Amino acid sequence: MPEEPDRYRVVNPATEEVIATVDLADPAATDAAIARAAAAFEGWRKVAPGDRARLLRRFAAEVDAEREQLALLEVANAGHTIGNARWEAGNARDVIEYYAGAPERLFGRQIPVAGGLDVTFHEPLGVVGVIVPWNFPLPIAAWALAPALAAGNTVIVKPAELTPLTALRLAELALRAGLPEGVLQVLPGRGPVVGQRFVTHPGVRKVVFTGSTAVGKSVMAGCAAQVKPVTLELGGKSANIVFADADLDKAAATAPYAVFDNAGQDCCARSRILVEASVYEEFLERLERAVRGVRVGDPADEKTEMGPLISAAHRARVASYVDGDTEVAFRGSAPEGPGFWYPPTVLAPIAPDHRAFTEEVFGPVVAVVPFRGESDAVRIANATEYGLSGSIWTRDVGRALRVARAVEAGNLSVNSHSSVRYWTPFGGFKQSGLGRELGPDALHAFTETKNVFIATEE
Numbered sequence: 159m160p161e162e163p164d165r166y167r168v169v170n171p172a173t174e175e176v177i178a179t180v181d182l183a184d185p186a187a188t189d190a191a192i193a194r195a196a197a198a199f200e201g202w203r204k205v206a207p208g209d210r211a212r213l214l215r216r217f218a219a220e221v222d223a224e225r226e227q228l229a230l231l232e233v234a235n236a237g238h239t240i241g242n243a244r245w246e247a248g249n250a251r252d253v254i255e256y257y258a259g260a261p262e263r264l265f266g267r268q269i270p271v272a273g274g275l276d277v278t279f280h281e282p283l284g285v286v287g288v289i290v291p292w293n294f295p296l297p298i299a300a301w302a303l304a305p306a307l308a309a310g311n312t313v314i315v316k317p318a319e320l321t322p323l324t325a326l327r328l329a330e331l332a333l334r335a336g337l338p339e340g341v342l343q344v345l346p347g348r349g350p351v352v353g354q355r356f357v358t359h360p361g362v363r364k365v366v367f368t369g370s371t372a373v374g375k376s377v378m379a380g381c382a383a384q385v386k387p388v389t390l391e392l393g394g395k396s397a398n399i400v401f402a403d404a405d406l407d408k409a410a411a412t413a414p415y416a417v418f419d420n421a422g423q424d425c426c427a428r429s430r431i432l433v434e435a436s437v438y439e440e441f442l443e444r445l446e447r448a449v450r451g452v453r454v455g456d457p458a459d460e461k462t463e464m465g466p467l468i469s470a471a472h473r474a475r476v477a478s479y480v481d482g483d484t485e486v487a488f489r490g491s492a493p494e495g496p497g498f499w500y501p502p503t504v505l506a507p508i509a510p511d512h513r514a515f516t517e518e519v520f521g522p523v524v525a526v527v528p529f530r531g532e533s534d535a536v537r538i539a540n541a542t543e544y545g546l547s548g549s550i551w552t553r554d555v556g557r558a559l560r561v562a563r564a565v566e567a568g569n570l571s572v573n574s575h576s577s578v579r580y581w582t583p584f585g586g587f588k589q590s591g592l593g594r595e596l597g598p599d600a601l602h603a604f605t606e607t608k609n610v611f612i613a614t615e616e
């Protein structure tokens with residue numbers, strides 16, 4: 159008797175209703191997808207650069223035409239607020255359009271040598287496996303697939319079990335745009351089945367992984383067996399550093415959004431607020447007003463600022479960091495349910511070795527601590543295994559630059575909480591990851607440099 163297929167019931171985290179059922183690939187289906195991608199690679203790499211660019215522009219146009227539907231799908235599948243979901247769909251469109259300019263500009267070099275001509279080429283790698291988490295299903299898929307396709311690779315995206323719907327739609331839009339069969343596939347499946355096969359199958363030539371640091375380490379270790387390149391975007395515990403000379407009104411008013419955006423399920427979340435001791439109490443008062451004002455509720459409502467967590471299991475994990483009310487300074491509100499709600503929560507004072515201060519919570523929980531002077535701020539900011547993002551609030555430009563250079567993180571912003579711009583590099587120091595996505599740097603993560611010497615001497 160054939161085995162029952164592995165099916166996944168996709169749930170709306172704001173209502174707990176099942177909104178779709180998705181078949182999950184088994185190892186045989188994964189191998190078949192890899193074979194299709196390998197066959198498609200031979201044709202795709204030979205598509206003339208201008209034609210590849212035109213196809214990617216058409217793909218971006220299809221995403222653009224479907225932006226609102228993609229956003230609504232993400233509201234239902236991931237519980238993202240409609241405002242955020244619109245930004246994410248627009249970001250996916252922008253990223254594909256940005257890299258559509260690349261095939262015609264992927265220049266090699268001509269290097270002066272004796273006795274001949276020396277030229278370099280940027281060759282595509284082959285089949286790229288992209289493992290995507292549930293927190294930003296659409297942008298994170300686009301950040302990898304767009305540069306990979308532009309450089310001439312074929313791509314298989316494995317979305318997270320919880321959030322496959324927008325990625326599946328993206329694959330349909332690629333076909334509608336005219337991308338040949340097999341060039342971009344989306345294969346829902348379990349991490350240890352499909353994701354792991356990307357790691358072990360010799361036909362997959364690169365793995366891009368975004369997710370937990372623990373799984374990222376195992377992906378990297380597995381890829382080492384074949385010296386397979388990896389790009390890793392992992393966890394974070396970013397610091398939001400507020401100096402006494404900062405615009406305190408603005409710093410306090412924006413701090414909640416820097417950590418509670420996407421209900422804190424963001425690897426760039428500024429989940430530690432470091433405040434100069436002389437303005438600590440004053441800052442906390444302003445922060446309390448801002449946190450109590452965060453509108454938590456129906457993500458489809460235009461006025462909502464924070465939606466639910468992704469699942470009941472994840473809510474239990476987030477709650478485990480707040481073990482009683484001892485450290486809770488104040489909280490915002492959240493609906494009762496159904497839905498996986500958790501209120502914005504501020505912890506202060508908190509011991510430096512408390513789990514909520516040292517580990518990635520990935521929920522709407524922030525810890526606030528005082529610091530004394532610049533070097534103390536840098537010491538606390540760097541006292542973590544992570545190094546992804548962070549903010550520095552000060553009116554002193556010299557200090558802003560000194561601190562930005564000293565903080566061990568890949569993406570810092572001054573008097574702002576911005577982390578992601580598709581034309582600038584994004585990625586982490588230390589255990590927050592390896593390699594860079596976005597911007598021009600990402601293209602080279604999907605190519606090998608080939609050097610060719612042509613003898614010209616008789």
Ligand SMILES: NC(=O)C1=CN([C@@H]2O[C@H](COP(=O)(O)OP(=O)(O)OC[C@H]3O[C@@H](n4cnc5c(N)ncnc54)[C@H](O)[C@@H]3O)[C@@H](O)[C@H]2O)C=CC1
Pocket residue numbers: 289290291292293316317318319347348349350352353354368369370371373374376377391392393394424425475518519520
């Ligand atoms: N850097 C980030 O943006 C993210 C960080 N996380 C962190 O990880 C925690 C746990 O979340 P999870 O969803 O369990 O993350 P996860 O790391 O288990 O899942 C991320 C992706 O990896 C896949 N995966 C799982 N096991 C795999 C394996 N053995 N081989 C290959 N792929 C595998 C999953 O199916 C999913 O597509 C979160 O609470 C958060 O702290 C989670 C998601 C994204």
Ligand SMILES: O=C(O)/C=C/C=C(\O)C(=O)O
Pocket residue numbers: 293294298368369391423424425426577578
């Ligand atoms: O802040 C954003 O818009 C996106 C952040 C990216 C991640 O959370 C990630 O790479 O996982």
